[in-house]
């Protein structure tokens with residue numbers, strides 16, 4: 001049995017980052033992340049301006065009420081425009097000083113963001129002081145780097161031709177038990193809904209694109225000509241035809257540091273959402289086999305990855321990874337996901353596998369970033385075929401006591417699906433490997449949400465969550481519980497409710 005949880009991200013905090021900025025040292029009442037080292041010759045930072053689309057605390061829940069009766073597709077463009085306008089205004093005011101800092105070599109790798117109003121860069125200690133004096137600067141976070149697993153091998157950067165999908169409901173001969181147990185085939189057969197029209201972004205560490213069940217549903221950015229070394233659609237990324245590696249700054253998603261002998265983590269997740277038939281059979285392997293999927297890598301550049309996903313029209317954003325000890329930087333991830341939700345994207349992340357075994361940690365840190373983010377990220381735990389929760393499955397609640405977000409204990413996980421001994425695609429595209437871990441739980445919910453948004457594209461992400469709450473089967477302790485959240489989700493009831501949801 002392959003344990004997917006062994007691939008999950010682990011972060012090691014920099015032990016030298018112990019210098020604590022005092023209030024006297026910060027200027028303009030700019031808040032400084034205590035993890036920043038004021039004497040570091042260079043560190044990676046992200047800067048927030050004051051004027052953000054959402055504030056802290058209940059701002060998310062209050063703001064969603066403004067959109068009652070509206071449609072996701074209509075609101076999406078106006079919110080993107082509002083986010084971009086805020087960013088353009090704030091950045092314009094400091095452009096001269098930023099250019100000057102760059103010319104003097106005090107900052108490097110400047111990346112302007114709109115998903116939050118701010119920017120990232122590598123900054124010297126003297127730049128850190130000057131940035132605090134810039135007009136409108138509010139907070140400065142230390143960016144925490146993700147850990148990248150080791151391995152080898154590389155595949156093609158893009159597919160020369162996209163094979164025609166072999167999937168049709170009539171041609172299905174078989175499907176694995178997990179697809180049946182979440183009642184996806186009933187959706188395909190009863191409603192002829194297979195996820196068409198939806199885009200599922202899979203954020204992972206490496207993929208192999210040229211396996212049939214994934215090649216047939218891979219996303220194509222029509223504005224980009226692949227392999228010509230030119231940024232044809234002028235979005236800042238060269239050859240981002242299927243997806244992009246924002247950390248590597250390259251279009252090749254075939255991360256060479258991913259083990260290929262048994263299971264490719266990104267492929268396993270993507271196939272669960274958008275896979276068609278296994279390579280050499282009529283076995284249906286994906287929950288939404290008519291949907292598209294796009295691969296991204298970008299743990300160090302979550303702003304760029306989410307902005308790209310939104311601009312390509314993403315409906316879901318699946319993150320089967322888990323980062324501990326982010327400190328205050330958690331707030332930055334949360335803000336990115338909150339704003340992204342208002343742009344119409346449903347963010348989903350497995351609950352993690354830290355309730356038992358050598359990596360066990362106590363509640364409230366069993367669920368980590370990003371599955372610990374309230375409202376904007378669906379944190380998903382799971383059970384096995386027998387309905388029992390595997391001992392590794394992380395539990396809530398989580399705690400929010402950062403400088404910015406202060407709710408205290410927050411209920412998590414949000415939902416449960418399947419996470420134990422699930423068949424996953426092998427590097428040839430057949431189902432052969434059994435995997436256990438909440439890395440497979442997230443993609444189950446992403447596939448179900450893809451079907452829901454195919455059935456009713458106007459649902460807002462918070463309406464999707466409401467429908468999932470309404471239709472989930474209560475399991476475990478009665479009512480909400482810290483092991484299975486609001487209960488076990490099934491695709492048929494969720495899609496039926498989505499079809500009936502008044503807009």
Ligand SMILES: [Ca+2]
Pocket residue numbers: 224230231232233234235236237238239240
């Ligand atoms: Ca491009």
Ligand SMILES: [Ca+2]
Pocket residue numbers: 224225226227228229230231232238239240
């Ligand atoms: Ca190109």
